[in-house]
Amino acid sequence: MSEIRRFGVIGTGVWGETHLMTYSTHRGAELACICDLNEDLLRQRAEQFGVSCWTTDYEELLADDDIDAVSVVTPDFLHREIAVAAAEAGKHVLLEKPMATTVEDCRAMIDAAAASGVKLMVDFHNRWNPAMWGIKQKVVAGELGDPQMLTVRLNDTIYVPTEMLSWAGRSTVIWFLGSHSVDLVRWLFDDEVSRVYSVSRSRVLTGMGVDTPDFFLTIVELEGGGVAHIENCWIMSTSMPTVFDFKLEMIGSEGTCFADCSSHRMLQTFTPEGPSYPDVAVRTEVQGVPAGFGVHSIRHFADCVIHDLEPAVSVADGLENTRVLVAIHESAQSGQPVEVQR
Ligand SMILES: NC(=O)c1ccc[n+]([C@@H]2O[C@H](COP(=O)([O-])OP(=O)(O)OC[C@H]3O[C@@H](n4cnc5c(N)ncnc54)[C@H](O)[C@@H]3O)[C@@H](O)[C@H]2O)c1
Incomplete structure (x- = not known):
């Protein structure tokens, strides 16, 4: 059995909640820290999912060497800066769709992930x-x-x-x-x-x-x-x-x-x-466990991190x-x- 991998979620709004419910219940994963600019929402999510680490500064989350991977669930046009910083910090990255709203942004994220040797997947669920x-x-x-x-x-x-x-x-x-x-x-x-x-x-x-x-x-x-x-x-x-x-x-x-x-x-x-x-x-939710294909794709990413597998969605698919x-x-x-x- 592989050791536990620790996940962070940056952006805890409508769809960020799906990432939170998935990591907090996935075998082999721990929801380690969460980040959002909206502090009221963040406090509510921290309580909802029993997370003790939360911050409004994603750099602070990324500075935690014990976090293995992050989901970036910020608005469509705000993926690049966070994903590049996450890859440079050595974290595997799951990006919400679309990968980005410019080809240049996609390339920057792909290059950063390749340079750090981390996994980068877009959530085409x-x-x-x-x-x-x-x-x-x-x-x-x-x-x-x-x-x-x-x-x-x-x-x-x-x-x-x-x-x-x-x-x-x-x-x-x-x-x-x-x-x-x-x-x-x-x-x-x-x-x-x-x-x-x-x-x-x-x-x-x-x-x-x-x-x-x-x-x-x-x-x-x-x-x-x-x-x-x-x-x-x-x-x-x-x-x-x-x-x-x-x-x-x-x-x-x-x-x-x-x-x-x-x-x-x-x-x-x-x-x-x-x-x-x-x-x-x-x-x-089925039998008390999060379910559905929106959850399944995030579980797949978690499994890729936990078991060192290649994500089913490639960076070329995102680009x-x-x-x-x-x-x-x-x-x-x-x-x-x-x-x-x-
Ligand atoms: N897969 C799906 O079916 C699906 C469904 C909905 C949304 N999405 C995607 O998920 C992403 C987020 O959409 P949403 O509906 O959750 O939006 P949302 O507005 O509900 O949530 C986005 C959150 O990101 C936070 N945020 C913005 N900048 C930030 C920063 N620098 N640091 C930390 N937090 C920051 C905001 O405060 C907000 O709470 C988008 O890319 C969207 O297209 C996917």
């Missing part, structure tokens, strides 16, 4: 989504023939950019949800994106004072000839049963797959308190994802198809 895994296995087994077309719809209600994320006006739905969509396209086709054409509109959210596009409709061409259509929006009605809508279909030369991962499809309850559609797929997302923004802005630069 849909690779642990049972439905996506099922489609991937069909593709790998050749049961779909040659993959031809893929359609991914991953949309949020307007609650996400207007209430959940304080920083939505400094990001876009492409960074936030398009990162998952593009990772699925690259992974399921096992191919690189050559060209993108995207159309976006900025009417609803800007009208509400949140300076970010409402949606992007994107056509993606792959080097091997496959084509994907990606739909990402941040303006669905809050009267939807759940915060996101997630559907994917893959059409191959011989087979077709449909997945509906919208969580309200899995469990619906109706009680005197009203209807409810709890998430039992992404982040949940290529950001390259495509940059091209999608450029295309939406110029109104022209954009070749992905390599």
Whole structure:
């Protein structure tokens, strides 16, 4: 049995909580220290997870030589500085998606990790989504023939950019949800994106004072000839049963797959308190233990640190994802198809 590895979490907001619940319950791992700029939140998280070490200064956390690895769960555009410092301090790093919002930032983090010999993984957790895994296995087994077309719809209600994320006006739905969509396209086709054409509109959210596009409709061409259509929006009605809508279909030369991962499809309850559609797929609890594919990917990273394994998501996956997302923004802005630069 390997010795215990100690983990830190930097950024303890909405998704940081998933990292906290995973490390604090994973065999072979210890949640050693947590960091956030928001001291009230930090105190609350420290109490919630029984952590005695907490700080508002990530440098202080990184100075602890006994910490083996950290998760960086700060807003999309604030990953580089912390991840580079963590790698330079000799910590393995799990980065929330997207890896970063510029190719330069990705390169800086990859270089720092390589120079220190630490693991660097981006949390593209849909690779642990049972439905996506099922489609991937069909593709790998050749049961779909040659993959031809893929359609991914991953949309949020307007609650996400207007209430959940304080920083939505400094990001876009492409960074936030398009990162998952593009990772699925690259992974399921096992191919690189050559060209993108995207159309976006900025009417609803800007009208509400949140300076970010409402949606992007994107056509993606792959080097091997496959084509994907990606739909990402941040303006669905809050009267939807759940915060996101997630559907994917893959059409191959011989087979077709449909997945509906919208969580309200899995469990619906109706009680005197009203209807409810709890998430039992992404982040949940089963038999008192955190579960769901959002937890599973973080467990995988923890196991890679504990047992010195290679993460299933490579640094190239993070870099290529950001390259495509940059091209999608450029295309939406110029109104022209954009070749992905390599
Ligand atoms: N995998 C998923 O499905 C998923 C879901 C939600 C968010 N995310 C990703 O996770 C990241 C965080 O998103 P979130 O929804 O948790 O946002 P959030 O705003 O809820 O949390 C971010 C936290 O980072 C803290 N922070 C910012 N700068 C910091 C610094 N220098 N040092 C320490 N703390 C700092 C903020 O105070 C905040 O509490 C983003 O990259 C986002 O795209 C992933």
